[in-house]
Amino acid sequence: MIALIRYSFAVVLHTQRYLAPLLLFTGLMGVLTVNGNGPLPPAYASSAGALFVASTWLTVALISLDSPAQRAIVVVSTGRSAKVLAGSIGTVLISCLALLVFGLFFPLWMGSYQVGPTDLLLGTVAQLTCALTGIAIGLPCSRLVFRRRGHALVAALALVMAALFTQGAPPVNRLLRLMATSPDSADLLAPATGMLAAALVLLAASAWITQYLTTRRE
Template sequence: MIALIRYTFATVLHTQRYLAPVLLFMGLLGVLTVNGGGPLPPAYASSAGALFVCSTWLTIALMSLDDPTQRAIVVVSSGGRSLKILLAAIGTALLSCMVLMVFGLVFPLWMGSYDVTAVDLLLGLEAQLTCALVGIAIGVLCSRLVFKRQGYALVAALALVMGALFPKGMPPVNRLFNLMATTSDSAKLLAPTGGMLAIAAVVLAVFTAVTQFVAARRE
């Protein structure tokens, strides 16, 4: 698995497909959090939202690195286990998002004026990880393994992103943002945010299983 993750990292760095989603993350973070002040939960909700969009795009890019012929070669080289290839791509996306999370935690503090505590940082980490997991889940489901045509994949990804962001009270993303926008005490948000994180992990597991089922039937 480690070798597959290293291969995926090397390929995405060589092709530079990470640049567009990462630049989008930086741009959104700068627009949404610059010169902020007051309680930190709303600022970290903005960081989490930026990572949500970025992780979706980045995962789709990671899942589309290899054309069908190259993917077949990689599957054979890994012992014929296509699930390992899928998990390696997910692991690469998650590790990439964890690097971006550090920037998402620090940037609002650098550009704004906040009184930060350890609880605030933990809340920001939970919120960003929640959105990263949901974004990765959407990216996996909207990858080439499920949608052969990129146009269909784009429409599906946009629909799922909008469905996660805008329906009021929809867990975990919209519910998370509502909680962080209306409650200034980070300590009170840790438990409900942890619940949203658990839901996000379940969403990722379900979407991964569906993607693997579709890919296995086609292969």
């Protein structure tokens, strides 16, 4: 697994496909959180929203990197295609953790917020929830399932929009709305953890469906 993740990172770094999602993330962070003040949850809602879009993009980019022939080689070398998919998920997850740290401290550095340990915990849980949901959307919207890149992109865009803007839809929309309206991190921690669990379930389901569709398509 470590070898697979190392390989994925090497390919992503060499092809520089990480650049666009990274720029999007830092751009959104800059626009949404610079010079903010007051309670932290609304700021972390922005970090989480930015990470949601970035993680979807990163997933689509990373999984679509290998050509079908190259993917076949990796699958044969690994022995199981499910393990290759798990390796890709691991790679995106690690990248998202790096972004998460940035999203956690960038607002503190740029703005003047009242910060406490619960705020940081909430920020972590919220961003993790959004990252997992983003990966869950990105997995099926990739070359593995869609033959044409355009279709995959439209599908990803539609799902991201739906998750962000459908009123009260868990996990992303509901979590972000709660955080935007409530200033107290301690109150938000319980629902946020619930949303994290929902995101985990979503990711597992998405990975299973993607794997199923991939083996059917191959």
